[in-house]
Each structure stands twice: as C-alpha cells, then as structure tokens.
Amino acid sequence: xxxxxxxxxxxxxxxxxxxxxxxxxxxxxxxxxxxxxxxxxxxxxxxxxxxxxxxxxxxxxxxxxxxxxxxxxxxxxxxxxxxxxxxxxxxxxxxxxxxxxxxxxxxxxxxxxxxxxxxxxxxxxxxxxxxxxxxxxxxxxxxxxxxxxxxxxxxxxxxxxxxxxxxxxxxxxxxxxxxxxxxxxxxxxxx
Amino acid sequence: xxxxxxxxxxxxxxxxxxxxxxxxxxxxxxxxxxxxxxxxxxxxxxxxxxxxxxxxxxxxxxxxxxxxxxxxxxxxxxxxxxxxxxxxxxxxxxxxxxxxxxxxxxxxxxxxxxxxxxxxxxxxxxxxxxxxxxxxxxxxxxxxxxxxxxxxxxxxxxxxxxxxxxxxxxxxxxxxxxxxxxxxxxxxxxx
Numbered sequence: 124x125x126x127x128x129x130x131x132x133x134x135x136x137x138x139x140x141x142x143x144x145x146x147x148x149x150x151x152x153x154x155x156x157x158x159x160x161x162x163x164x165x166x167x168x169x170x171x172x173x174x175x176x177x178x179x180x181x182x183x184x185x186x187x188x189x190x191x192x193x194x195x196x197x198x199x200x201x202x203x204x205x206x207x208x209x210x211x212x213x214x215x216x217x218x219x220x221x222x223x224x225x226x227x228x229x230x231x232x233x234x235x236x237x238x239x240x241x242x243x244x245x246x247x248x249x250x251x252x253x254x255x256x257x258x259x260x261x262x263x264x265x266x267x268x269x270x271x272x273x274x275x276x277x278x279x280x281x282x283x284x285x286x287x288x289x290x291x292x293x294x295x296x297x298x299x300x301x302x303x304x305x306x307x308x309x310x311x312x313x314x
Numbered sequence: 315x316x317x318x319x320x321x322x323x324x325x326x327x328x329x330x331x332x333x334x335x336x337x338x339x340x341x342x343x344x345x346x347x348x349x350x351x352x353x354x355x356x357x358x359x360x361x362x363x364x365x366x367x368x369x370x371x372x373x374x375x376x377x378x379x380x381x382x383x384x385x386x387x388x389x390x391x392x393x394x395x396x397x398x399x400x401x402x403x404x405x406x407x408x409x410x411x412x413x414x415x416x417x418x419x420x421x422x423x424x425x426x427x428x429x430x431x432x433x434x435x436x437x438x439x440x441x442x443x444x445x446x447x448x449x450x451x452x453x454x455x456x457x458x459x460x461x462x463x464x465x466x467x468x469x470x471x472x473x474x475x476x477x478x479x480x481x482x483x484x485x486x487x488x489x490x491x492x493x494x495x496x497x498x499x500x501x502x503x504x505x
Contacts, residue, residue, distance in 0.1 A: 146424065146427075147426075147427070148389075151391060151392065151394065151423075151424055151427065152389050152390070152391045152424075152427045153376075153380055153383070153389065153390040153391070153392065154389060155380050155381070155383035155384035155387075155389070155390055156384065156387070158380060158384075159384060181372065181373035182372035182373040182376060182392065185344075185373060185376040185377055185380075186376055186377075186380045186390075189344055189346050189349060189376075189377045189380065189381075190346070190380075192344070192346035193346035193347065193349075193350060196346075196347070198339075198343050198344065198345060198346070199343070199344040199346055199377075200342060200343045200344070201342065201344065201373065203342065203373075206397075232342075233337065233342055233343075235338075236337075236338070236342065236343045
C-alpha cells in the first residue's frame with residue numbers, strides 16, 4: 124500500500140534489536156485518515172470472505188481494526204491483555220509472549236460476543252514473531268469459529284511469524300512488508 | 315445523544331460498585347458505526363475551538379478518539395499506560411489512579427508529538443472520578459499547551475469528576491450522562 128510505505132519511509136525510525144518505530148502515525152500518535160484507508164484496503168482484500176467480526180488485541184491494533192469494522196460494517200472485538208488473570212468460565216483466554224517486552228500476557232475475549240457461526244478477520248498493527256495472531260488463533264480454536272485470515276498493517280517479513288502462519292494455511296494480508304532493517308535502513312519487499 | 319442512550323439502555327448492565335458495563339459496544343466489543351457518530355458529534359460540538367490534536371488514554375478511549383480525529387482532520391495521540399516507568403526526558407508523564415482497579419498507572423506522551431501552539435481536545439470513554447482527564451491536564455500543563463475541553467462518551471454525573479472539571483473552567487461535553495445506577499437501574503440526566 125503506497126500511502127503506508129510512504130509514511131514509513133518519511134516517519135519510521137529504526138532502533139536497536141530490529142525495532143521499527145512508527146509512533147508518529149500508528150502506535151502512539153495515530154493518523155486517522157491513514158487508518159481509514161488501511162481499513163478500507165483490508166475490507167477490499169477480504170470482501171469475499173463473509174466476515175462477521177473483526178478481532179484484534181489492545182492497544183495498537185484498535186485503530187486499524189475499528190476502521191476495518193467500519194468499512195465492512197461488522198463489530199470489532201479487542202482482546203484484553205492482562206499481566207495475570209484468573210481463569211473465568213465466561214472468557215476465552217490464551218497466553219501471548221512478547222519478544223519486545225520479554226513478558227507473557229494473557230489475552231481474553233468474552234464468550235458473550237462469540238457466535239458459533241462467526242467468521243473472524245484478525246487485525247494487528249505488526250506481525251513479527253506472530254505471537255498475538257497465534258493467541259487469537261488459539262482462542263478461535265477454543266471457540267470453534269472460522270478464521271478467514273489476518274490483516275497486518277506492517278509485516279517484518281525477515282522474522283518468522285508471517286511464514287509460519289502461511290505455512291499453516293492462514294491467509295495473511297500485509298499492507299507493508301519490511302524485508303530488512305539492517306544498518307538502520309528500511310528495506311521493503313518488492314510487491 | 316439519542317443513539318448512544320438507546321445503546322446503553324439496550325446493552326448496558328449494572329454491576330456492583332456503580333459499574334456500568336458497556337462492553338457490548340464500547341470497551342471490549344466496539345460498534346464502529348456508533349463510534350463514527352460519536353466522533354462526528356464531538357467534532358460538531360468543538361468545531362469552533364481550533365483543535366489541533368486529540369489526546370486520549372489507551373485502550374478504551376482509542377476508538378472514539380480516532381473517529382473524532384477523522385471528523386476533525388487532526389492527529390490523535392493515545393497516552394501509554396505503564397505499571398511503572400522510569401522518568402525519561404523525552405516523555406511527559408503523570409500518575410493516574412484507577413478507582414475501579416485500585417491501582418496507579420503512569421501515563422506518558424512523547425514530547426516529539428507536542429507542539430507549543432497545540433490546542434488539545436481530550437477524549438475518553440468514561441468520566442467518573444476524572445482521574446484520566448486530570449492526568450492529561452497535568453501533562454498539558456507541563457507542556458504548556460492549551461486544552462479546549464474534554465469530550466466524554468459516558469459521564470457518571472453522580473460521581474465528582476465532571477463537576478470538579480467544570481468548576482475549574484474546563485469545558486466538558488458528555489454524550490450520555492448517567493444520573494444514577496441505584497437498584498441496578500440506569501437513570502439518565504434530562505437534557
């Protein structure tokens with residue numbers, strides 16, 4: 124998605140440890156118009172999948188997810204992240220390890236908002252090691268709902284998450300794909 | 315706002331401790347169309363204030379804030395919440411006590427995204443004791459930026475936050491105002 128790639132080139136910065144900092148427009152300061160276009164693009168790509176609900180994980184996934192829900196006219200659920208959470212029969216839960224923060228969070232979705240015939244589109248801001256998406260897949264599995272795929276704003280394709288998901292047959296649509304952050308240079312995959 | 319009051323009547327539930335649960339459409343499952351209308355309504359009410367930026371606090375403020383930013387064509391910043399955060403010269407920080415969770419979080423906004431001539435509209439999902447808004451005001455004070463007011467989706471007007479802010483001259487616009495949750499009944503202020 125050209126508009127997104129341009130934003131990354133203009134405002135993205137590379138930090139040690141292969142971190143791409145995009146807090147100018149995605150995960151601290153947010154560009155609402157860009158998010159609208161991101162949501163419209165996910166809606167276009169997944170238009171034929173009969174999506175009934177968008178899932179994401181708080182917090183940085185919320186803006187693109189809500190815009191996707193707006194474009195597709197379906198509700199959005201953001202999974203809550205907890206440092207610790209007692210198991211509760213009203214919640215689906217999964218554990219998600221963050222490589223960046225080196226901590227495990229438990230994510231949860233209320234059973235009340237999951238219907239057996241749901242077709243889920245998972246949305247997230249980043250895909251690197253794929254832990255958040257794996258957590259949502261685990262919850263979908265518990266709930267027995269169909270997952271149509273994952274819409275990712277920025278995929279770091281030099282990390283294994285995207286490949287592992289595609290190898291398992293999950294449809295992954297990433298609007299920007301970063302091939303390398305070596306030597307502080309942002310290098311995109313050719314589309 | 316009639317559409318919002320109707321949603322609260324239809325889907326809101328009252329929990330012990332004066333908690334109004336609206337996770338069907340606002341802070342777990344999100345209704346994107348309702349959020350669009352909420353954002354448009356805040357934009358209408360604050361149209362003459364020369365707003366340059368929307369501030370909110372993660373996570374539940376993000377959806378209404380991003381829709382307000384879209385309607386007003388200005389960037390949105392969501393303050394990050396941390397259990398603990400070392401002081402850092404690149405961040406404005408304030409401590410926010412949560413009466414619901416009985417914990418203090420430190421919220422932060424990067425100095426990089428604050429300009430001296432900013433006019434801030436603060437957005438949040440709930441106003442009860444006013445702690446999150448107070449935290450944002452403290453940051454605005456540190457940054458020396460002008461705050462035009464607060465746009466609140468649901469104000470619990472039987473709790474002191476709204477009155478205290480208005481007494482200090484802060485313009486507070488709440489789209490739904492709940493007078494009482496006594497006996498598990500949701501009672502709205504007359505508009």
